[in-house]
Amino acid sequence: MAGRLTDLDLLVTFLEIYRGGSLTSAATRRGLTQPAVSGQLTKLEKELGAPLFVRGSRGVTPTPRADDLARRVGRHLDQLRTALDPEGTLDGTVRIGGAAEFMTVRGLPALAPLTRRGLRFEVTFGLAADLLDALRNGRLDVVLSSVRPGAGFTATPLTDEEFVLVGPPLLARTVDQDLLAEDPARALEHLPLVAYDSDLPILRRYWRSEFGKRPRNTVAVTVPDLRAVLAAVIAGAGVSALPRYIAEPALAAGSVEQLHHPEVPPLNTLYVVTRGTPAKATEAVAEHLISRDWGVL
Incomplete structure (x- = not known):
């Protein structure tokens, strides 16, 4: 025995x-x-x-x-x-919202064990502002947010996303390495961009954080899905800043290369956000996510 x-x-x-x-x-x-x-x-x-x-x-x-x-x-x-x-059994349906890319690649696999305890999920994809508005109005129970919400919410840090600037090998070869060390924004200025949104939220954040200015590059493709952004970069349409967990398989395969290597990797914190007094099932979801060892994504 x-x-x-x-x-x-x-x-x-x-x-x-x-x-x-x-x-x-x-x-x-x-x-x-x-x-x-x-x-x-x-x-x-x-x-x-x-x-x-x-x-x-x-x-x-x-x-x-x-x-x-x-x-x-x-x-x-x-x-x-x-x-x-x-x-250990759970009951009920939890309405959870998050970015499509994070939820697909990391969020839903992390939540799967709770379904084996009886919990059910209704998942909504969207931008942080829209999801937080849905949480405020009672249409969602918990949100995985890439921005820290204001008053009226309970926000607990979940993990950090690391952003990397990547491009296809052919475009990477056109970057002057001496100029990159001296003036990176200028060295990269000739490269077309693949953007998540017309406002360039991720690219602008990367350029401001690392180069102290807005990107002046032309935008070749705008597509509202980071996995599609990566596909366009791999195909040679341009370069982009992506979370490492999205870019890592392509980096490992050599389909893209990291164009810029900052001394301190740019990070963005993800939060588990609830409002009011969560129901037992919602509280269990939040605790399950927060207790998980995510590492840096």
């Missing part, structure tokens, strides 16, 4: 790594040290005779063997934990 319980413990740890994408997040959720989690994973891989994850600098990537194991054991482990901990 002890051996079976030990195997169950290894599977629980495996599932936390699989769902969280890193040993660090699994250690936090399990209340263990990272070496302990790493040791449990190594033991399980040895028992199965196959690797379950490929380790990388920004987390782990599951192997096909891990995908298959998660499909087979995930639902059963969730049901077992619910049966042993009735207080």
Whole structure:
């Protein structure tokens, strides 16, 4: 019996790594040290005779063997934990809003474990100002906001987005590196921009933060989705400033290059925002998100 319980413990740890994408997040959720989690994973891989994850600098990537194991054991482990901990069940629908890109890439995967505890979500995509207005008027319960709201809201810092200036390799080769070190805004001025909005909110923020001025570059493409911005940059339409979590796969693949390397990376804080006295389900969502180890995105 002890051996079976030990195997169950290894599977629980495996599932936390699989769902969280890193040993660090699994250690936090399990209340263990990272070496302990790493040791449990190594033991399980040895028992199965196959690797379950490929380790990388920004987390782990599951192997096909891990995908298959998660499909087979995930639902059963969730049901077992619910049966042993009735207080862990949740009920209700939470209306949550956030930027489409963040919610798609990071937010919804982070919320998925709560659906296994019985919670339901209605998700709204939009700009921070519109979402906060919907929260104020009672149409949303919680918002993941890229701007700090004013009075009347409860805002808790969630994580920081790091922004990187990227362009396709061919355009990167046209940048004078000596001039870039001396006057970066001038060195980059000939490059067309791919913008998220006609007001250039992200690009203007990057230029002001790093160069102390507005961009004077021409705008080649304007598209209201950061994933589409990246696609246009990869295709050679221009350059843009993007959150690292959006640009990282293309950077790793060599499809784009980082054009500017500031001494201190420009960051933007994301907030979990509620209003009034949240319902139990909304409070559980906020606590779940805030307790997660996001790192710098």
